[in-house]
Amino acid sequence: MATPEETLREYNNGLPDGLRRHIERMVEEALRLAAAHGLDEGRVRLAVLGHDIARAMAPEELLRLAGELGLNPGDEERAEPMLLHGAVAARLLLERFGVDDPEILDAVRYHTTGRAGMSAMEKVVYIADKTEPGGLKWFPEWSEVRELADRDLDAALLRGLDLSIERALREGWLLHPDTVAARNHLLERRLGM
Numbered sequence: 018m019a020t021p022e023e024t025l026r027e028y029n030n031g032l033p034d035g036l037r038r039h040i041e042r043m044v045e046e047a048l049r050l051a052a053a054h055g056l057d058e059g060r061v062r063l064a065v066l067g068h069d070i071a072r073a074m075a076p077e078e079l080l081r082l083a084g085e086l087g088l089n090p091g092d093e094e095r096a097e098p099m100l101l102h103g104a105v106a107a108r109l110l111l112e113r114f115g116v117d118d119p120e121i122l123d124a125v126r127y128h129t130t131g132r133a134g135m136s137a138m139e140k141v142v143y144i145a146d147k148t149e150p151g152g153l154k155w156f157p158e159w160s161e162v163r164e165l166a167d168r169d170l171d172a173a174l175l176r177g178l179d180l181s182i183e184r185a186l187r188e189g190w191l192l193h194p195d196t197v198a199a200r201n202h203l204l205e206r207r208l209g210m
């Protein structure tokens with residue numbers, strides 16, 4: 018029987034080229050961070066291979082699947098269904114790909130928004146999604162996050178959240194409450210609150 022990793026690799030072969038290459042580059046980037054911070058490389062690899070399996074779906078498809086999988090989209094997600102692609106991917110991984118490691122599923126679920134109290138694996142997946150070389154082409158300001166991430170995941174995460182929030186404000190995008198909660202949580206800890 019195929020392992021979840023084999024099944025995922027097979028599935029990812031059918032994704033659009035750009036997305037497939039993003040995932041391949043991100044595996045490298047995330048494994049570099051996993052090694053630097055003593056995380057299990059196999060679990061990090063599985064999280065990265067699974068994180069964008071719903072990224073190429075149309076908005077209506079994401080909303081339909083979210084309903085089918087028992088997710089309960091909030092107002093922000095109904096307005097911007099792409100915000101659901103992490104949560105939908107996590108459910109698909111559990112129900113259709115045999116991935117039942119809760120930490121991997123959370124890393125996938127929160128890879129776009131972040132959330133308060135992220136694990137080291139969640140931080141690595143959140144960061145590597147933007148700091149892989151292709152991501153840096155779109156978000157050159159994230160090279161600072163990449164440098165910070167080598168030695169301090171929290172400092173890198175905080176900078177990354179700031180950049181995401183600044184960009185959302187600049188572009189007039191919706192700001193997900195989990196992103197604000199992630200930043201507040203880090204700041205509160207830093208200030209000893």
Ligand SMILES: [Fe+2]
Nearest residue numbers: 068069072129
């Ligand atoms: Fe994504």
Ligand SMILES: [Fe+2]
Nearest residue numbers: 039068069146
């Ligand atoms: Fe991604």
